Amino acid sequence: MTRRNNSGEVPSSHARGLPLVALAILALVLVGCGGSDSEGATVSVYVAAPLCAGAKQELASHGATAGHFTVAVRCLAPSDDLATDGSNSRRATADSSAVATLEPPGPQVKFSRAILESAEVPLVTSTSASKGMKRILAAIEGAGDSGVRGTVAAALEPS
Numbered sequence: 001m002t003r004r005n006n007s008g009e010v011p012s013s014h015a016r017g018l019p020l021v022a023l024a025i026l027a028l029v030l031v032g033c034g035g036s037d038s039e040g041a042t043v044s045v046y047v048a049a050p051l052c053a054g055a056k057q058e059l060a061s062h063g064a065t066a067g068h069f070t071v072a073v074r075c076l077a078p079s080d081d082l083a084t085d086g087s088n089s090r091r092a093t094a095d096s097s098a099v100a101t102l103e104p105p106g107p108q109v110k111f112s113r114a115i116l117e118s119a120e121v122p123l124v125t126s127t128s129a130s131k132g133m134k135r136i137l138a139a140i141e142g143a144g145d146s147g148v149r150g151t152v153a154a155a156l157e158p159s
Contacts, residue, residue: 042070043148045136046092046121047129048103049078054129055102059137066140069148072097073133085112093119099140099152100124102132120149122156 043066047055052075059073074095076088085108092098098121103109105125116123126132139155140148 040068040070041148042072042097043099043140044072044074044092044095044097045133046074046076046088046095046098046101047133048076048088048101050104051102051126051129051132052076055133058130058133062137066137067143068145069140069143071137071140074098079108082108082111086115088112089115092116092121099143099149100136100156102126102129102136120153122153124156 045055045059052073056073056075059071062071064071074092076091077084079085079088089101089112092101093116098119100122101112101116102124103112104127109123109125113123124132124136126135135156136152139152142155143151
């Protein structure tokens, strides 16, 4: 509960702590958005249900790694409505290890892309799980030790 003086102002002792709180929040956001990514760290690729089996198969043929990262395929719930599409996209944005999402083309892509772009999680669309995963894995392999999500997003940007 914030204490106020008779004028309704917050005493200066409370105001002095605000910059520290803001700095702590900023640090958490930066780490969650791909700060330092150490060797062997696990990164996640979120994959739409229809492409999940193929994506897992492609990842297995890569030895579940790309560059110095361990890669995990996270299968999303089957969807036939925008509510589920939104929930799936928000699941990827809430995961600080997420570096990409793979979906088949369709009307849901416009909706998903808007949610994913807000968290800088790239969306790859492909009818082929193998081709989509190969593209994502190549982008992960090119990522360095810092800001893997941003590096992957830049590599996956359409030319």
